[in-house]
Amino acid sequence: MKVAGFFLLIAGLAIVLSAFVLLSPNAPRGVFVLAGIAIQILGVLLAFRAHYTLEEER
Amino acid sequence: MQLQPVALTETGTAICMVCIFLAPLAAAGLALVNTGFGRSRSAAHSLLSAMSVFAVAVLVYMVIGFAFQGYIGRPAHLLTMGGRQWNLLGADRLMMRGVVFNGSTFSLVACLQLFSVGLAATIPLGTGMDRWRLGASCASSALLAGITYPIFAHWVWGGGWLAQLGGLASCGSGAIDAGGAGVVHAVGGLSALCIAWILGPRLGKYEASGMAVPGHNMVMVLFGCMLTMAGWMGLDSAGAMLFGGAAVNSLVLIAANNVVASSAALLTSLVVTWVRFSKPDASISANGFVVGLVSVSGVCWLVSPVEAAAIGLVAGLLVPFSVEFLERFGFDDPSGAISVHGLGGLWGVVAVGAFVQGRPGQWLAQAAMVAALLGFVLPLSYGLNLLLNRVYPQRIPKDGERQGLDMCELGAGAYPELTPVTKDYLSR
Numbered sequence: 001m002k003v004a005g006f007f008l009l010i011a012g013l014a015i016v017l018s019a020f021v022l023l024s025p026n027a028p029r030g031v032f033v034l035a036g037i038a039i040q041i042l043g044v045l046l047a048f049r050a051h052y053t054l055e056e057e058r
Numbered sequence: 059m060q061l062q063p064v065a066l067t068e069t070g071t072a073i074c075m076v077c078i079f080l081a082p083l084a085a086a087g088l089a090l091v092n093t094g095f096g097r098s099r100s101a102a103h104s105l106l107s108a109m110s111v112f113a114v115a116v117l118v119y120m121v122i123g124f125a126f127q128g129y130i131g132r133p134a135h136l137l138t139m140g141g142r143q144w145n146l147l148g149a150d151r152l153m154m155r156g157v158v159f160n161g162s163t164f165s166l167v168a169c170l171q172l173f174s175v176g177l178a179a180t181i182p183l184g185t186g187m188d189r190w191r192l193g194a195s196c197a198s199s200a201l202l203a204g205i206t207y208p209i210f211a212h213w214v215w216g217g218g219w220l221a222q223l224g225g226l227a228s229c230g231s232g233a234i235d236a237g238g239a240g241v242v243h244a245v246g247g248l249s250a251l252c253i254a255w256i257l258g259p260r261l262g263k264y265e266a267s268g269m270a271v272p273g274h275n276m277v278m279v280l281f282g283c284m285l286t287m288a289g290w291m292g293l294d295s296a297g298a299m300l301f302g303g304a305a306v307n308s309l310v311l312i313a314a315n316n317v318v319a320s321s322a323a324l325l326t327s328l329v330v331t332w333v334r335f336s337k338p339d340a341s342i343s344a345n346g347f348v349v350g351l352v353s354v355s356g357v358c359w360l361v362s363p364v365e366a367a368a369i370g371l372v373a374g375l376l377v378p379f380s381v382e383f384l385e386r387f388g389f390d391d392p393s394g395a396i397s398v399h400g401l402g403g404l405w406g407v408v409a410v411g412a413f414v415q416g417r418p419g420q421w422l423a424q425a426a427m428v429a430a431l432l433g434f435v436l437p438l439s440y441g442l443n444l445l446l447n448r449v450y451p452q453r454i455p456k457d458g459e460r461q462g463l464d465m466c467e468l469g470a471g472a473y474p475e476l477t478p479v480t481k482d483y484l485s486r
Contacts, residue, residue: 002255006437013433016426021140025228025419033425040432048387051255055264055388 001050008043012036061217061225061232063130064163064303071161073306074299078166080292081173083285085112088180090282091348095273095341095393096187099462101472104187107195108180114196115179115203116172123175124157125150127208129167130217132156142226144219148212163300170296171211174242175203177293181246182253184393186452188260188271189459190253192467194452201442202249210435211241215301220430223423230411230420233427236302237294237355239406244431245439247400250391252440257453259390261460271392276340283347290351291316298359308359315354318363319370323350326374334378342381345394346374349402356406361413369409373402404428 015036019029066074089108096104128134128148135147150156159165179199186195213220214233224232235241263271273279295312298304304312327346331339353373354366361369380397389396407428411421446452458466465471 006440009433009437011433013429016429016433020223020227020229020422020426021142021144029227030422033422033429036429037425037432040429044432044436047255051389052387055259058258 001053002047005043005045005047005050008046009040012038012040012043015039061130061221064300066163066166066299067306070299070306071166073309074166074296075161075169077292077296077299077309078170078173080289081170081177081296082289084289084293085173085177085180087282087284087286087289088177088184090278090285091344092180092184092187092282092393092395094275094278094280094282095184097271097462098274098473098476099464099471100188101274101464102470103192103463103468104183105472106468107183107190107192110192110196111179111183111199112176115176115199118200119172119175119203119208121153122204123208124148124154124168124171125152125208126205127171127212128216129164130221132164132216134212134217144226145212145217145222146219147209148216148218166296167215167300170293170300174211174238174293174297175207177289178207178238178242178246178249179203181243181395181399182250184395185250185391186253186257187392188463189257189454191452191454192463194446194450197446197450198249198253198443198452201446202245202439205442206249206435206439207241207245210245210430213430214241214427220423220427223426227422228419229423229426230414230417231423233423234302234360234410234414234420235356235407235427236298236304237290237358238297239352239354239356239403239409240427240431242293242403243352243355243399244403244407245435247396247398247403248431248436249439249443250395251389251400251436252443253452254384254389254391254396255440256443256447257390259388260392261456263390264388273341273392276344279341279344283344286348287316287320287351290355294355294358297355302359304359311363312358314363315358315361315366316351319354319366319373320347320350322367322370323347323353323374323377326371327377330375330378339378342378342394345377345381345398349373349377349398352399352402353406353409357410357413360410365413369406369413372409373405376401376405404431407431 019032411424
């Protein structure tokens with residue numbers, strides 16, 4: 001589960017990068033950037049949750 | 059639009075050097091804060107670790123790190139995407155052989171970076187208190203100083219893609235972070251998060267009869283905070299001059315903003331803990347003081363004291379809740395480094411976009427910086443530390459943790475008169 005969280009972090013960065021590289025300044029880049037960061041926040045929460053589950057099992 | 063290196067006058071160079079001379083106080087203050095938050099039986103180990111980690115980080119950065127970081131206008135590896143050239147990695151000479159230490163802007167940057175990387179490497183120590191082996195902390199700081207820090211610092215301070223966002227993607231002036239809220243503190247704080255993940259909590263912290271593990275010396279913590287402020291003013295001032303092009307007369311504003319933000323953050327944390335626990339909490343309030351400094355450092359010369367107070371207020375509000383949130387998820391962070399430097403640093407990066415006026419699209423560049431911290435620095439730091447843990451286990455054995463790191467790794471404690479059984483001393 002933690003690995004999945006890290007994949008979400010990287011995926012979020014990829015979306016943000018794509019917004020800057022592929023979209024022109026007139027396009028709604030902000031929406032893509034915010035979507036990328038929202039995915040990263042989900043990734044952090046998933047990784048936190050995985051840590052919590054592991055600690056509980058211990 | 060081509061990025062240009064900052065040019066300083068002779069007076070500016072002299073004042074910048076004085077500011078850099080103050081920088082070691084920040085690391086000294088952090089070392090005291092970390093030690094005070096730990097157990098008394100690990101105090102000597104903590105301070106020795108702080109000095110060792112600082113030394114390793116400085117040397118590794120000097121040998122390889124600065125070559126990856128470089129500076130604006132220096133050789134770099136470029137990648138062409140979307141018809142534009144993005145600067146990805148510095149390509150300077152190893153061992154700082156490309157730097158002539160003659161007072162040029164480039165040499166001042168190199169000098170400041172030696173202190174900044176040492177400070178960044180000291181941050182995770184607070185999280186690993188009472189259970190992180192000395193050798194492992196040194197090896198981890200070598201990875202931070204040799205790989206993670208210089209790559210990210212190049213993106214922001216070395217003319218890398220985050221700095222280029224202003225010219226290539228019309229995002230304000232590109233990523234702004236003069237004092238290092240993101241480059242120093244968020245990088246250090248996210249590395250601290252990885253260390254907390256890998257080491258796990260201290261013995262007894264989350265057991266059925268779980269207990270709070272209070273710091274052993276709050277006097278040390280609170281004095282460390284005051285010392286930190288002096289160092290911070292130096293780091294912020296030098297950073298603002300070298301990376302933001304701030305004029306000498308704006309250093310007055312930087313000093314005022316530092317004091318105002320830290321005061322606002324301290325009082326906010328104090329009131330929040332007072333309301334929540336019926337009594338003010340000294341440790342969380344101290345964390346509030348430091349997070350105020352962290353959060354304003356990115357934008358220290360671009361906002362008014364009123365805005366600095368607002369930045370500090372939000373930071374001071376975030377810390378108590380973040381500390382509780384992390385505890386709820388099973389993280390053991392004795393000094394609060396993850397909340398103070400990690401979350402505080404991220405807020406500092408966001409605050410630039412929220413408070414800086416007259417630079418349309420600036421928030422996009424700051425958001426990209428946050429995304430790079432979460433999507434690049436965090437996974438890279440975790441991967442490197444996990445790999446290190448496989449090769450060289452980072453956590454001390456259980457017996458050593460019970461005995462205390464002072465006795466286990468150093469053979470003598472910081473407070474010998476408080477040690478009840480002297481035969482427990484290990485031979486050196």
